[in-house]
Amino acid sequence: MVAFFSEDELHDMVLKMDAVEETIFANGLARLKKPVLPLVNMVQFLYLTGPFATMDEVISRLTKSVELEGVVFENPQEMLRPYTAYLQEFEVLKGKKRLSVSLPFIINEKQEPVAKRQALELWIKQQILSQELETINSMLCEPCGCVLCCTGPNSEFDESSGFKGEMKQRFFEIPLTESEIDLFPIDRVDTSQSRTMTAHSEPSLRIGQKLFYRHDMALYHWRTGWSLILPEGAACPHLLADTRKCRVYAERPAVCRKPQIFAYVLEKTADVAKRSDGAAIPVHMARNKVLAIWDCLYVRKFQDAIGSYVEMSGLEPVFKKSKT
Numbered sequence: 655m656v657a658f659f660s661e662d663e664l665h666d667m668v669l670k671m672d673a674v675e676e677t678i679f680a681n682g683l684a685r686l687k688k689p690v691l692p693l694v695n696m697v698q699f700l701y702l703t704g705p706f707a708t709m710d711e712v713i714s715r716l717t718k719s720v721e722l723e724g725v726v727f728e729n730p731q732e733m734l735r736p737y738t739a740y741l742q743e744f745e746v747l748k749g750k751k752r753l754s755v756s757l758p759f760i761i762n763e764k765q766e767p768v769a770k771r772q773a774l775e776l777w778i779k780q781q782i783l784s785q786e787l788e789t790i791n792s793m794l795c796e797p798c799g800c801v802l803c804c805t806g807p808n809s810e811f812d813e814s815s816g817f818k819g820e821m822k823q824r825f826f827e828i829p830l831t832e833s834e835i836d837l838f839p840i841d842r843v844d845t846s847q848s849r850t851m852t853a854h855s856e857p858s859l860r861i862g863q864k865l866f867y868r869h870d871m872a873l874y875h876w877r878t879g880w881s882l883i884l885p886e887g888a889a890c891p892h893l894l895a896d897t898r899k900c901r902v903y904a905e906r907p908a909v910c911r912k913p914q915i916f917a918y919v920l921e922k923t924a925d926v927a928k929r930s931d932g933a934a935i936p937v938h939m940a941r942n943k944v945l946a947i948w949d950c951l952y953v954r955k956f957q958d959a960i961g962s963y964v965e966m967s968g969l970e971p972v973f974k975k976s977k978t
């Protein structure tokens with residue numbers, strides 16, 4: 655075997671690569687080091703135990719940096735600002751306002767209903783964490799140059815996206831809302847049969863002689879709504895092959911904005927509960943976790959930083975493989 659580089663040269667190259675990575679991921683890593691939930695816990699505590707009528711009164715007092723769990727938050731007001739509307743929901747607890755949303759019915763892992771105050775707290779944390787993780791995901795995903803989320807299994811992009819080996823799945827599904835389907839000018843399958851099934855029904859939907867995922871990429875109308883089905887080897891029609899960028903990035907579907915690090919404070923179950931006024935409301939289970947999908951390049955790369963972020967947020971990290 656011919657040695658192209660000495661051990662020292664290789665070591666230097668790795669150090670330089672690490673330095674480049676530190677730069678291109680700097681914004682995302684900085685956000686992982688300073689999660690917002692410790693600040694949320696602090697203002698919640700101050701609001702509930704202090705003489706404050708509104709959450710704004712608490713936040714307006716935060717004019718100096720604060721140190722929590724050994725981390726200095728230089729400008730807590732600025733960090734909390736994007737989440738003000740959610741924080742104001744805490745005012746319900748002092749009778750200062752009515753909830754502006756309908757909360758799901760929340761149970762714990764023993765299937766017992768949780769108290770109203772805890773339910774509100776869990777719901778607010780789920781919303782704030784989801785919003786924060788959406789931002790962090792975008793900051794970490796873009797520099798990766800990975801397009802696993804935009805392609806079907808076993809596409810030509812897999813190896814350069816960091817995935818090795820053959821995936822067992824025969825298709826990937828990108829759920830879409832009714833208002834997003836016009837973004838994809840491709841064939842649609844909307845039949846009485848497709849509407850009674852899901853993409854994962856057994857046996858699978860057949861079109862003609864073939865299983866649906868043996869056909870070309872198309873939009874399907876299922877019982878659960880619309881989705882884009884990317885069969886093996888396919889790529890989303892908006893993925894630009896040369897630059898590996900999304901052609902419709904600014905208007906991309908909501909699911910394409912979702913992080914590969916998911917807020918899992920609450921999990922929606924298949925159950926429905928009846929409210930006192932007779933309305934049917936979804937049942938969510940308190941999980942108090944953050945789920946990170948191991949197939950994602952930046953999840954693997956920054957596992958430790960993600961673990962610390964989750965623990966500082968007072969939650970449990972769970973790393974899970976999705977594409978097998």
Ligand code: SF4
Nearest residue numbers: 804890892893900910
């Ligand atoms: S719309 Fe854009 S982000 Fe979403 S799958 Fe297609 S290329 Fe990827």
Ligand code: SF4
Nearest residue numbers: 795798800802803950
């Ligand atoms: S797997 Fe991760 S890095 Fe790759 S496209 Fe999806 S979010 Fe981005």
